[in-house]
Amino acid sequence: MNEIRLEAPFSREKLKELKAGDSVLITGTIYTARDEAHKRMVEMLRQGKKLPFDIRDALIYYAGPAPARPGQVIGSVGPTTSYRMDPYAPVLLDLGQAGMIGKGPRSPEVKEAIVRNGAVYFAAIGGAAALIARSVTAAEVIAFEDLGAEAIRKLTVKDFPVTVAIDSQGNDQYELGKIKYLNKNRE
Amino acid sequence: MRELHVDQITRVVAKLAEETNFFLGEDVCRRISLCREQEDWPVAGDILEKIEENIRIAGEERLPLCQDTGMACVFLEVGQDVHLTGGNLEDAVNEGVRKGYTEGFLRKSIVADPIRRGNTGDNTPAHVHYEIVPGDRVKVILAPKGFGSENMSRIKMFPPSAGAEGVKDFIVQCVEEAGANPCPPIVVGVGIGGTFDRAALMAKQALLVPLEEPHPDEFYAAMEEELLERINGLGIGPQGFGGRTTALAVKIKTFPTHIAGMPVAVNINCHVSRHGEVVL
Incomplete structure (x- = not known):
């Protein structure tokens, strides 16, 4: 299994090279947004308002961190379950969002939007939140501060560990991994 | 008084x-480590190792x-x-x-x-x-x-004719449909019998039972074992990327019920299966 290093934001060409199941270490800027932030962003778009950050080529991390202790950059910050963002993701992907980090399978509509836009869906390890927090080097709330954990945060990450869950061609590791494992055991 | x-x-x-929130029970830690040793799928083994590393970091630094x-x-x-x-x-x-x-x-x-x-x-x-x-x-x-796993919980009011097979199939189906969402490896809490609300309560209370402690009734202890075996044959694996370790344990609680019914509730917990108690 290859471990690939990527700098975010990244180009579509680089994303095209990623295959479902690849291990990737992401370095650069990503944005946290989960349920309520997605709802608000899509409402803002409907009202013709500008989003709180440039969605083009952006990587959104479905997460709501625990509060930072004094001297800490961020509290524990693992991924939240992605399907809850499925109703909102295609709109943002069509506006140029490069991808997202979360956990768990996505709807057919999100997969289609991923393929249509050459985007990628990454998975981080759910529940490994203290470990993941170590790869965050800076964090700043940039919108919806009233939402607390659900506010949009700009994170600077270094070697943030993820797996390619759905690649730009629509290959889905949640299906492939299980099939490969079961086939191996039948042999 | x-x-x-x-x-x-x-x-x-x-x-x-x-x-x-900082320390996981020793029973859960032992199960995770046992599953890592028995895991026959490399990706799954890697994920379980990272989960163990997370437990270590959280405990040492008092982090969630x-x-x-x-x-x-x-x-x-x-x-x-x-x-x-x-x-x-x-x-x-x-x-x-x-x-x-x-x-x-x-x-x-x-x-x-x-x-x-x-x-x-x-x-x-x-x-x-x-x-x-x-x-x-x-x-x-x-x-x-946590609600990633809570959201994957289900309840069903079975007729008595569904029998043990109906109950077991429903529990396995819940886990299969939950797939990667509740952060496998999971702990499956099951409540059988009572009323609609009692079944749900028992499913949650089943999650409080030490993982290595089988049901006191041999019939249900065997059912727990059989269900764990079936669930770990689904291939979902840690985080849903394939593997044997889909569940760490299945725990059942039961209560007498009505002649017309057989409620079954399934409450799923993630691998961060947290609980603690103090007696005053």
Whole structure:
């Protein structure tokens, strides 16, 4: 299994090279947004308002961190379950969002939007939140501060560990991994 | 009659809120490590290793194991010979949640209204379940429950004709449909019998049973084993990327039920299966 290093934001060409199941270490800027932030962003778009950050080529991390202790950059910050963002993701992907980090399978509509836009869906390890927090080097709330954990945060990450869950061609590791494992055991 | 000041409850709830979120029970740690040793799929083994590393980091640095520090589910077993003094018991529990979640830098995940939302800012209110028991002690159990797994829970009112096979198929189907969403490897809590609400309560209480302790009734102990085997044959694996380790354990609780019914509830917990207790 290859471990690939990527700098975010990244180009579509680089994303095209990623295959479902690849291990990737992401370095650069990503944005946290989960349920309520997605709802608000899509409402803002409907009202013709500008989003709180440039969605083009952006990587959104479905997460709501625990509060930072004094001297800490961020509290524990693992991924939240992605399907809850499925109703909102295609709109943002069509506006140029490069991808997202979360956990768990996505709807057919999100997969289609991923393929249509050459985007990628990454998975981080759910529940490994203290470990993941170590790869965050800076964090700043940039919108919806009233939402607390659900506010949009700009994170600077270094070697943030993820797996390619759905690649730009629509290959889905949640299906492939299980099939490969079961086939191996039948042999 | 023994008197107990409710401040004691506040203190214990606050302490448990922090400790359960930083340290995982030894039974859960042992199961994860056993599953890693038995895992025959490299990706799955790697993920279980990272999960163990996370447990180590969280414990050493007193950090939440998971950012979802949950809704505080509090089970109070109050001895009938105890007189609680100094204020309202449920207020004391909520004060403990407020204190623990604030001082422990735990995430505040509770909204004031299920439809209109709005974060309460201090993780209150807790979900409190009371039981009056013999004696003059008060047992406080706190289980922070994350909603990635809570959302994957199900309940079904079966007719008695469904039998053991119907019940088992439903439990396996719940786990299969949940797939990667509840952060496998999971713990499966099952409540069979009672009423609609009793089944759900038992499913949650089943998650409090030590993982290595089989059901006292051999019939259900065998069912737990069989279900674990079937679930770990689904191929979902840790985080849903394939592998043997889909569940760490299946725990069942039962209660007598009506001639017309057979309620079955399945409450799923993630690998961060947190709970702790103190007896006052």
